[in-house]
Amino acid sequence: MAIARLHGGPLDGQIVPIEDVEDRLIVPYSETQVVYDRRGDAHNTGTDDGPTEIDYWFDESLEDLTLDDD
Numbered sequence: 001m002a003i004a005r006l007h008g009g010p011l012d013g014q015i016v017p018i019e020d021v022e023d024r025l026i027v028p029y030s031e032t033q034v035v036y037d038r039r040g041d042a043h044n045t046g047t048d049d050g051p052t053e054i055d056y057w058f059d060e061s062l063e064d065l066t067l068d069d070d
Helices: none
Strands: 002-007 015-018 024-029 032-038 052-061
Touching (some): 002 024, 002 032, 024 052
Antiparallel strands (some): 032 052
16 A cells, blocks of 8 residues: 655645555545646655655646635
8 A cells, every 4th residue: 555645736735545556646525526646756665664655746626626615
């Protein structure tokens, strides 16, 4: 298992466990979905340095985001 570190967008700073490493993540957010694209190489890929970490950066929302929603 690996973890995705999300950068930018409404989920900035979140860490998401992922089973399969993909170039693109589509993550549920409120009543829509947001898209994050992979950038860079994986970190911590050894057997003794913790879970593999991959950076994903915000690309788009599949619908308009309203960040003021409660």
